[in-house]
Amino acid sequence: MSNYKMHILVCGGTGCRASQSHEIVEVFKAELKAHNLENDAQVVTTGCFGFCEKGPIVKIIPDNTFYTQVTPSDCTEIVLEHILKGRKVNRLLYEDPKTQSHVEDSKHMDFYKKQLRIALRNCGFIDPENIHEYIARDGYAALGKVLSEMTASSAIDEIKKSGLRGRGGGGFPTGLKWEIASKFKSDQKYVVCNADEGDPGAFMDRSILEGDPHSVIEAMAICGYCIGATKGLVYIRAEYPLAITRLKIAIEQARNFGLLGNDIMGSGFSFDIELRYGAGAFVCGEETALIHSMEGKRGEPTVKPPYPAEKGYLGKPTNVNNVETFASIPVIILKGSEWFASIGTERSKGTKVFALAGKINNVGLIEVPMGITLREIIYEIGGGIKDGKKFKAVQTGGPSGGCLTEKHLDTPIDYDNLTAAGSMMGSGGMIVMDEDDCMVSVAKFYLDFSVEESCGKCSPCRIGNKRLHEMLEKITSGKGTVEDLDYLQNLSKVIKDTALCGLGQTSPNPVLSTLEHFYEEYLIHVKERRCPAGRCKELRLYSINPDLCTGCTACTKACPVGAIEGEKRQPHIIHEEKCIRCGACYAKCKFTAINVQ
Amino acid sequence: MNTFKLQDCQKTTIKNICASFKNDPGELINILHKTQGEFGYLPEDVQREVALNLNIPVAQVYGVVTFYSFFTMKPKGKHAISVCLGTACYVRGADKLVDELKEQLKIKVGEVTPDGKFSLDCLRCVGACGLAPVLLIGDKVYGRVDPEQITEILESYE
Incomplete structure (x- = not known):
């Protein structure tokens, strides 16, 4: 085995791969070989660094040099200058837009300064296709600790005390969920990982699976031990081919290492994981719908109770958690619940991953402690609004969420504050909008999504959302009246109260929230037949x-x-x-x- | 749509796919993924054959095929164009790309050009939000696309 002095980390996330990062890896390898540096430096394809705006990213370890927008033709220069002579290639370094100076160490970039990476701890650092690298970063140590030192109930207690809440949107306390599932008696129980990330504009689960699949596998095994399940299933979108490939490799490696399968680490505990593919249905993010889909049926939700913890997959007790929730588990076990609970706000502990996108300078994936303000996210981490335009709103929670406006810029972000502001945490999509975005059109865009994705089982969602969409269509084409605005509001409330599942109940949120915060803009559309943002074509x-x-x-x-x-x-x-x-x-x-x- | 008639070898293909999942109706979605991968789409006769092998009603197969957007009963063009309509792409003007493509290809979303060369679809978020707006042709991702680049991109496909 070689002792490498340097590592060239190349981002292999979907975004950077779309900009030829796999070619960059090949060129680096060839260049190292050509200059006889194969034993000095190693090229590693990692998961997402998060800074997608300036991809493809190449990072050199140990000096944390962060090269942005690298092309295959830049590789020779990096090898000759940096690897061989130790001189950084200045023109490829990240340039701080404020000081216009090159940032040599990624730790000093505004984008990373305020971040705290727990779920993303290994993304952009290790080779996700190599289990050794995960193990070197304390991988599977948490599983070992649980199996050798802890009882199921003490491990559940630890998760409960950490205050971890579900990161998929609902925010249900994870420890409590495990405890409930552990209490039902059955010959077979299941652990399910919900990787059906349907929220348009959100890509954190995909990045975790692409960048650090073992953390999810380890956490699922821990969960299995805690609730008494021997089988795990990952429900993943078929649209994520790279994540599927890496997950398959990781499962295979874990099996070969005896970290999945029978009698794990000689503890007598057995656990194995299989994959189930989604086929493009937003509603399958809802846990009952997801379970039906895993059974090979239409992904329609059913009334709860019974909750999946009692009757889930194939009628057996099932615990469903989201990818990001699972990814936080091993660290909590290793570092302890007190450490985790010391981060965040009173009722929202730890960190949250957000996919920052839209009209913002630094599009990318970020992980921040709960309680950070929107202002810090947008203006410090995000580098402000694109092209110096004026901030208008940020949409969180996707089609189930709402908008936050200027007055929310200094509100600490956590589950409860977002709900109080008429939005929700959701899975973590954060879309920034500027003065050129019409909020009525944005509401229409989300309704369009909800109409298309409605499973059709209950009428409030199937028919109600369609009516809402027609109303918005009427308003954006200049045929709306002031009465329509009341109608919109009333119908939205009815849908909220009467729809069957979580998705139906939240689908009118974009309408309600834009009505609340941008009523003036709606009024101008119906009274003056004008779209202030100039987005509505017919106005x-x-x-x-x-x-x-x-x-x-x-x-x-x-x-x-x-x-x-x-x-x-x-x-x-x-x-x-x-x-x-x-x-x-x-x-x-x-x-x-x-x-x- | 009943122009597609299965040949014996195609029936065998379906039979083998189903058998590889032990003819378990619980694996229907995985089976359909594989089958669509083989045939490119899932016409009625293919669905019938799958139902026959799994010993379940055709309606159940049809129900699943029509429920999920990933499955299609229509063949796609030689080069399948998909425009990402995730929120990030939407606020960065993906709708203008759709308009431009519709105009140039003279087809609607969900249709195929008469020569079978291109088909146009929209999809929700490929997760390359940093490159918004994004469009895919086959597996190739085009990022930060301007409507003015469309002609050039289309011309590169012969």
Whole structure:
């Protein structure tokens, strides 16, 4: 075995792979070989570093040099300069936008300074396809500790005391969930990992599975020991091929090492894991729907109780937890519940992973202690709003969540504060919007999603959401009235109260929350028939700038309704009452003479 | 849609797939994944054959196929285009990409061009939000796509 002096870590997450990071790995390997450095430096494909905005990322260990937007052609220079001569390649270093100086050590980047990585502790650090690297980072030590030193009830107690709550959205205390499942007697119980990350714009579970699959496997085995289950199932989206591959490799390696299978570590405890694939249905994130889907049926939810802890997969007691929840377990066991409970706020302990996306400078995956403010996330970690625009809102909780606005910027983020603000923690998608985003359209976008994804079992969700969507369509096309706004609100409340499952009950949240925080914007849509953000196509006002118009008549020919008039070589005019706001003239004009309001 | 008639060898393929899952109806979704991987889509006759092997009603298979968006009963184009309509891509203008593609290909979302070359679909979040807006052609990911690049991208597929 070689003693490498340096490690070249290349991000192999989905985002960076889309920008040829696998090619970078190959070039690095070839370059090291060509310069006889194979025994000095090792190339490691890791999971996601989180800083997706500037991918592909290459990090050099031990000096934490953080190279951004690396292309395969940069590899030679990095090898020749950095690896061989120890000189950093300045042009590829991350440049701090505030000081415009290069940051040499990733620890000093604003993006990482405020982060605390627990669930993501190994992402971007180890090779997820190599169990040795996980073990070297105390991997499977927690499982060993539980099996050799702890009883099931003392391990459950430890999780309970840590205050860990479900990271999939609901926020149910994990220890309590395990305790309930442990109390039901059955010949067979199941541990299920919910990796059906359906929230559009969220990718933390995928990144954990791609970057650190063993942590989830270890935690599932611990859970199995605690509740008395010998079988684990991971329900994963078929849309995540890379995560599936890495999980399969990890399970196989764990089996070969005797960390899964019969009589693990000679303790007499047996546990094994199988994969089940989802096939693209948002509702399958709901635990009863997920269980039906695992049984090969339509993923429709059923009424609780009975809870899965009593009657779940194949009618047996089943404990369902989300990927991120599981990923936090081994650390809690090793470092103790007190340590974990010392992080966060009174009722929300530990850290939360967020997928930061939208109109923000540093798009990426972040993990922060609970209680951090939105301002810190957006302006410090996120580097502020793109193109210097004005912050408008941030949407959390995906299609089940709501918007947080300027007045929430200094609210500490935890489960309860987000719920009180009319949003929810959700799985951790955080979409930042600026002044160019129309909040009515955003609500419509989410409703569009909910309508498409409704399983159709209960009428409030199936029919109610469709009606809500029609209302919003009416408003964004300039046909809405003030009464419609009341109607929207009432119907939303009815759906909230009467839908069958968690997803149906929360689907009107985007409407309610935008109505609450952006009522003015709705009013302008219905009263003035105008979209202040200029996003609603049918509410745009087109006019011709007579100074720029050459009278070429291109727009007259393009207009499908004959709303444009004018003599040849004379400035034209648009008749507003005839205009259908299709934008054809705007697209055709070569002289940017058409103004859009 | 009943133009697709199964040949004996195709029936054997389905039989083998089902057998590899011990003909267990609980594995229906996994079986359909494999079957779609083999045939590209799941026409009626294929569904019938799966039902026959698993000894379950065709309606149950059809129910599952139509429930999940991953399964399709229509063949896709030679180059399947999918535009990500996750929230991150949406706020960065993915809807404009869809409009542009519809215009250039002269098809609606969910359709295939008459020559069978391209099909257009939308999907929810591939998780490459850092590259938004994103579109996929086959397995290739195009990030930070501007509507003006569409012509060039389409032309690169012969």
